[in-house]
Amino acid sequence: MNKLEEMTAFVHAVEHRGFSAAARELQLTPSAVSKQISRLEDRLGVRLFQRTTRQLHLTDEGRAFYERCVAVLDEIQHAEEAVSELRGQVRGVLRVVAVAAFARVQLLPILPEFMARYPELKLSLRLSERSVDLIDTGTDVALQLSEMLDDESLVAKRLFTNRRLVCAAPSYLDRHGIPEVPEDLLNHNCLTHSSFIHFNDWEFESPEGTKVLHVSGNFDTNSATALYEAVLAGVGVARLATFLVGHDLSAGRLVPLLTDYVHEKSSLLVVYPHRRHLSTKVRAFVDFLSEKFVPVPPWERGL
Numbered sequence: 001m002n003k004l005e006e007m008t009a010f011v012h013a014v015e016h017r018g019f020s021a022a023a024r025e026l027q028l029t030p031s032a033v034s035k036q037i038s039r040l041e042d043r044l045g046v047r048l049f050q051r052t053t054r055q056l057h058l059t060d061e062g063r064a065f066y067e068r069c070v071a072v073l074d075e076i077q078h079a080e081e082a083v084s085e086l087r088g089q090v091r092g093v094l095r096v097v098a099v100a101a102f103a104r105v106q107l108l109p110i111l112p113e114f115m116a117r118y119p120e121l122k123l124s125l126r127l128s129e130r131s132v133d134l135i136d137t138g139t140d141v142a143l144q145l146s147e148m149l150d151d152e153s154l155v156a157k158r159l160f161t162n163r164r165l166v167c168a169a170p171s172y173l174d175r176h177g178i179p180e181v182p183e184d185l186l187n188h189n190c191l192t193h194s195s196f197i198h199f200n201d202w203e204f205e206s207p208e209g210t211k212v213l214h215v216s217g218n219f220d221t222n223s224a225t226a227l228y229e230a231v232l233a234g235v236g237v238a239r240l241a242t243f244l245v246g247h248d249l250s251a252g253r254l255v256p257l258l259t260d261y262v263h264e265k266s267s268l269l270v271v272y273p274h275r276r277h278l279s280t281k282v283r284a285f286v287d288f289l290s291e292k293f294v295p296v297p298p299w300e301r302g303l
Helices: 004-014 019-026 028-045 061-087 100-117 170-176 184-187 224-231 242-251 279-292
Strands: 049-051 057-059 090-097 123-127 141-145 154-162 164-168 201-206 207-212 238-241 255-257 267-273
Touching: 004 019, 004 028, 004 057, 004 061, 019 028, 049 224, 057 090, 090 100, 090 279, 100 123, 100 141, 100 224, 100 242, 100 279, 123 279, 154 279, 164 170, 164 242, 184 201, 184 224, 224 238, 224 242, 238 242
Parallel strands: 090 123, 090 141
Antiparallel strands: 049 057, 141 267, 154 267, 164 238, 164 255, 201 207
């Protein structure tokens, strides 16, 4: 068994938090992965993991070795991609993390076209409501909101303005009336996000300046998709991205409110680690997204 295979097994065990998950990814048996890592530890003369019955924990030596292994494997991948680029090929595994609500409504419907365009590319998609450490998770590219970006070492490209509208279902407005000014929302059932408290500080621009209302109601959730389903069901008022509610606004299933106060300070970003060169697969994905969403995303064209 060569050193590269042992290093690959070790990195997968770290990133997938166990030998069984790493084995599934590598299409090996858990015992084969365990033997590779044991052989690696014997050769290095150190313990890379502290093993318990339920979890693996990296030792200090293991953490240092993991960082070097990731760098080595990353360079090998870049070398292979550079050769593929010379041959005009887009191949390998593209690891993408995306904001869950955006992925469900806008990204997943167009992915079949992207995958058909690049049949030698394997796409691994993870959905998240939170910021993800791209380096630690081995992520190639992330689609995330500008408010979530907290690492200045990353490269970030703006795809579009993430406009947010206050809206409600006609059934809710029939029962409770239509708010005419932002302050009216204090007397309405506003649906809130439990994971990002600052999302519940709704900001409104007016000729008199900026107004911020901390809204509240009888329903909160950690999912933008769940907020969407609740407002659609007539539970209350919500402030949601137009990429999520645009088709419902056009169809009359939701009614836009306080349209003079649309929130336009957020953006949807394509984010990837800073590297000496942008890999062929990441460039292909970024170009495809730009083709679909720039300069005006499709859901905005009818609003």
